[in-house]
Amino acid sequence: MLAKTFHEKLQHSLVYIESTCIERACPNSTRTAAGTGTVIGYQGNPEDGWLPYIATAGHVIRSECCHESRFRLYRYSFTDVAHPTHRLAEFDSGAVGPRTPCAELYSGPHSDLLDIGFIRGPKECTDGKPFFELNDAGEPAAGTMPIESDWFWASEGERVAWAGFPALAAEIAQRPQPCYFEGCVSALIIREEYQLYLLDGHNTFGVSGGPVWSISTQTQTPRIIGVISSYQSTADTPEVPGFVHAAPMQTLRGYLQHVWGAKPTTRN
Numbered sequence: 001m002l003a004k005t006f007h008e009k010l011q012h013s014l015v016y017i018e019s020t021c022i023e024r025a026c027p028n029s030t031r032t033a034a035g036t037g038t039v040i041g042y043q044g045n046p047e048d049g050w051l052p053y054i055a056t057a058g059h060v061i062r063s064e065c066c067h068e069s070r071f072r073l074y075r076y077s078f079t080d081v082a083h084p085t086h087r088l089a090e091f092d093s094g095a096v097g098p099r100t101p102c103a104e105l106y107s108g109p110h111s112d113l114l115d116i117g118f119i120r121g122p123k124e125c126t127d128g129k130p131f132f133e134l135n136d137a138g139e140p141a142a143g144t145m146p147i148e149s150d151w152f153w154a155s156e157g158e159r160v161a162w163a164g165f166p167a168l169a170a171e172i173a174q175r176p177q178p179c180y181f182e183g184c185v186s187a188l189i190i191r192e193e194y195q196l197y198l199l200d201g202h203n204t205f206g207v208s209g210g211p212v213w214s215i216s217t218q219t220q221t222p223r224i225i226g227v228i229s230s231y232q233s234t235a236d237t238p239e240v241p242g243f244v245h246a247a248p249m250q251t252l253r254g255y256l257q258h259v260w261g262a263k264p265t266t267r268n
Contacts, residue, residue: 001215001220001222002159002160002161002182002213002214002215002222003161003180003182005145005161005213005215005222006161006163006180009145009222010145010163010211010213010222011076011077011078011163011178012039012145013038013039013040013145013211013224013265014036014037014038014075014076014163014164014165014178014210014211015036015037015038015039015054015056015073015074015075016034016036016037016073016074016075016076016086016165016176017034017035017036017037017054017056017060017061017071017072017073017074017119017209018032018033018034018071018072018074019032019033019034019035019060019061019063019069019070019071019103020032020069020070020071020072021033021063021068021069022068022069022070033059033060033061033062034060034165034167034170034206035056035057035059035060035164035165035206035207035208035209036056036060036163036164036165036206036207036208036209036210036228037054037055037056037060037073037119037209038054038055038056038209038210038211038224038227039052039053039054039265040053040054040055040147040224040227040249040252040253040256040264040265041053041147041256041260041262041263041264041265042132042140042262042263042265043120043260043261043262043263044099044123046134046137046138046139048099048123049123049124049130050123050130050131050132050134050139050140051099051101051120051121051122051123051131051262052089052119052120052121052131052132053118053119053120053121053256053260053262054073054118054119054120054121055116055117055118055209055227055247055252055256056116056117056118056119056208056209056227057115057116057117057208057209057227057228057229057230058105058106058115058116058117058229059115059117059208059230060117060208060209061103061105061117061119062105062117063093068092068093068094069092069093069103070090070091070092070093071090071091071092071093071101071103071119072088072089072090073088073089073090073119073121074086074087074088074176075087075088075089075125075131076176076178078178084175087125087126087127087129088125088126088127089121089122089124089125089126089131090122090126091121091122099123100120101119101120101121101122102119102120103117103118103119103120104117104118104119104120105117105118106118106247106255108194108251108255110193110194113194113196113229113245114194114196114229114247114251115208115229115230115245115247116227116229116247116251116252116255117209118255118256118260120260120262140265145211145213145222145223145224145265146221146223146224146265147223147224147225147249147252147253147264147265148223148224148225148226148248148249148250148253152216152223152225153188153190153225153248153250154185154188154197154214154225155185155188156185156186156187156188157184157185158184158185158214159182159183159184159214159215160182160183160184160185160199160212160213160214160225161180161181161182161183161212161213161214162181162182162183162199162201162203162207162210162211162212162213162228162244162246163178163179163180163181163207163210163211164178164179164181164206164207164208164209164210164228165177165178165179165206165207165210166179166204166205166206166207167204167205167206168204168205168206169206170206179207181201181202181203181207182201183199183200183201183202183244184199184200184201185197185198185199185200186198186199186200186243187243194251195248195250195251196229196245196246196247196248197212197225197226197245197246197247197248198243198244198245198246199212199243199244199245199246200243200244201244202244203228203231203244204231207228208228208229208230209227209228210227210228211224211226211227211228212224212225212226212227212228212246213225224249225246225248225249226246226247226248226249226252227246227247227249227252228244228245228246229245229246229247230244230245231243231244231245232245
């Protein structure tokens, strides 16, 4: 069921992100980071259009040069696995208004442990078509994975899966390639100040920001329960396997609604 979800539904929520830092003093000097994003919400109306909200890891969008950054968001379709297609949405950082595309780092409690970032993307891709497919009412249609409700937490031992665009797979395939990972919840850290999933499994460069999902035991339907934040082992023994860190959807959902005023995705 976890793997079936990846092939049938999850790829609609994946976004390949390229973040380029442009040095104003030297326009030809750029630094580019790449990673994965997860569509977790939207904001707007049929008249003005719908803005996508994308969760990712903070280090994917963090600008070290403190100058202009350019973001390119790719949505891939692998209907024809040998000849995948993509749509592109892009924007440059600048003055932030209520509907301007932008990237923002999570600034809540213990942001050192929860390395999270958010992107509010443009309503249209470069082909002039809406970022989201729309239904007859002019609203975002089904296809984006729903996110977990406030009350549910995945518990220790529960099987989960995650996905992203590893840099190594892109090097081999000569294009961004989504990959599937599977493991289990080793620990659910619940503290007053923050919450965090520790996952037993593999992670690699480029997967940061990818979705983590499980199958609801109540409804037998898939739900995104968090996004990959980092991978960490102890500083004294870096060669010993560590844990994949995932930021829970409850933290992301609260930030999405209360700070950005956006609506979480709820459709299958």
